[in-house]
Amino acid sequence: MNLTEREFRDQGEYLGIGFDSFEEQFLSTAIELKDIKENELRQDDLTNPRPETFSFVKIHDEKDFSKSFSISGSISGSMLLGHAGLLNGEAKAKYFHSNNINFDNLCILLNYQITYHAYRIKQPQLSIEAKNFFNQENPENFRNKYGDEFIIGFRTGAEYTALIEVSSQGTEKKEEMYFDIQAALYNIYQAKGKADLKQDAKEKINQRKTNVLVYRKGSKISEKPAIFTLEEMIEDFRSFHENVKQTGGVKYTAIFAEYDQLKEFGSKSIITPELRELKYHINSLRLQKLKYQGELLDLSNELNFGKISSSSKEKEIRNKIYQIDSYIRECYQYSDIIEPERMKYYLDLLPKDNI
Secondary structure (H helix, E strand, O other), rough: OOEEEEEEOOOOOOOEEEEEOOOOOEEEEOOOOOOOOOHHHHHHHHHOOOEEEEEEEEOOOHHHHHHHHHOOHHOOEEEOOOOHHHHHHHHHHHHHHHOOOOOOOEEEEEEEEEEEEEOOOOOOOOOOOHHHHHHHOOHHHHHHHEEEEEEEEEEEEEHHHHHHHOOOOOOOOOHHHHHHHHHHHHHHHHHHOOOOOOOOHHHHHHHHOEEEEEEEEEOOOOOOOOOOOHHHHHHHHHHHHHHHHHHOEEEEEEEEEEEEHHHHHHOOOOOOOOHHHHHHHHHHHHHHHHHHHHHHHHHHHHHHHOOOOOHHHHHHHHHHHHHHHHHHHHHHHHHOOOOOHHHOOOOOHHHHHHH
């Protein structure tokens, strides 16, 4: 079964809900949900997580910091990979930007992520009501009521991001302090929360003022960002890690399937060949728009963290997004006159003077 992943946006998404992929809006539910227990589907998934990732990077200045929140390079296919969704990226960058950071100190960014394999309805079927509607109405009426796709499942995950700032005095060797902290935290990650700071490292760190800004997503422990000492953060990370292992985190992407793939439809289709071609073009345009939105967020971070007042590139990217939105509406309204050369332009394959 061909599936499409889209960022979970918490706009009423639930298992089985219908979706109009052309207008990007949720509609009525055509899938039988009577015997579907989402918690059971999800519990099966918790035993088979994807590999965890753990990174520990020294931040030298505002430019390094802004690059740490870059998401444009994560965009691939029809989804945002990992946890680099636009909504989450914006929330995280906004939080860290709201705090004053002294880059003369030793600054370290820790990032932990875990993603679980997607869980989904195993054998989706139409409800009796939707089946009767399909048999009595034409495909267009079915699409208008239920859409052309439905949510068949979700992918869950969690992440923990911490900015560690240790005051630096005189000629203190930052490298030595960096490796002391790195070793302590990596041991905690490797030992699944059983390790602790070594005594000598703890004594060194206690001689300095430390602030730790923490951003969490995916645990039933308070999702609110917080400011800790290093030792408090270690305990917080332990609790977070244990909770995520038990609950599976939160929804990061929704998994969509087309109704046409259900056995009830047989040789029938609610998407004509012309509509399928239109859908391909519109999805290509939206992917390009998504890439521009990622670039815009990256640029916004550079402007905010780098303390630059304005950028002509920002206006240029916003204009491209506006043009793509306008052309998508045009394609949907006048699908019979899609011009290949214009399409290539909006996909950024041809210079503008060729159009």
